[in-house]
Each structure stands twice: as C-alpha cells, then as structure tokens.
Amino acid sequence: MERTTMDLWVGIFAVAGAAALFGLALKVGNLTSSSIGETYTVTAAFENIGGLKPRAPVKSAGVVIGRVDNIQFDSKTFEANVTLKLDKRYPFPKDTFANIYTAGLLGEQYVGLEAGGDDQSLKDGDKISHTQDAVVLEKMISQFLYNKASESGDSKKAE
Secondary structure (H helix, E strand, O other): OHHHHHHHHHHHHHHHHHHHHHHHHHHHOOOOOOOOOOEEEEEEEEOOOOOOOOOOEEEEOOEEEEEEEEEEEEOOOOEEEEEEEEEOOOOOEOOOEEEEEEOOOOOOEEEEEEOOOOOOEOOOOOEEOEEEOOOOHHHHHHHHHHHHHHHHHHHHHHO
C-alpha cells in the first residue's frame, strides 16, 4: 500500500511540474491572454528595432496598454514599420513619442509610449512620427572600443 501511495504522490508532483513549465513557457512567449479590450491601430517607423517581435508589449508608465501587431520592412525608406494595437481606454496625444526599450540588461524588448501635450488624440490608422530606435548593445560596445583605439592612436602620435 505504501508503494502505491508514493507512486501517486510522485505522479502528482510530476504533473504539477509539467503544468508549471507549460505556464512559464506561455508567459515567456507572450502567449498568455491579456486584458486588452477593444483596440485602435497606429503605426510607427524605426530605423532599428533590435530584437522587437510581434506580440511584444506596448507600455506607458510601466502599464501594458497594447501589443505590437505587425512588423514590416519598407524598402523605400529602409525603415521598419511597426503596427501597434492600443487599448481604446487609453487615448494618446498626436505628438506621442514611441521608444523601444529593453526590460533589464538582456530582457525582452517592448515599445514605450510617452505622451505629448497635443490637444488632439491619435485615431485608428494614425502614424506616430516621433520615434527612438532600440539601443543595440553590440553596437555600443564596438563604438566604445573603436573610440578607445583611436584615443590610444592619437596619444602615440603626440609623443
């Protein structure tokens, strides 16, 4: 009888562990349901989106107010056009700033909206014209190393 009870408890813990891993995978993949109701769509053009992906959160003041719907490359302007679906409960002014941020040092990337001061609000189909690209860590490191190398080269010339 003890062996059967032990096997039962091991089975229960194995199923609970598998369910926890499945829930964690959904959370990491942004596949969990969100509390976003009716939405309106706006677009923003970025020169570099880094690792931004569809379904990434759109946040303002740390609150998720929408999701990235689609990302397309514009071959005429050589920019990435990002389509955002924002909750209708949160109207933003027309002069809103859209920035791409990284959650933590190596975390997921998301779009952050900073409200401007315009009296008119964004409507379905509008374009956010004020954008800031993603900060690419590799680019910053290579620029730092290049600057350090050129500084040491300049100091050797001075001697």
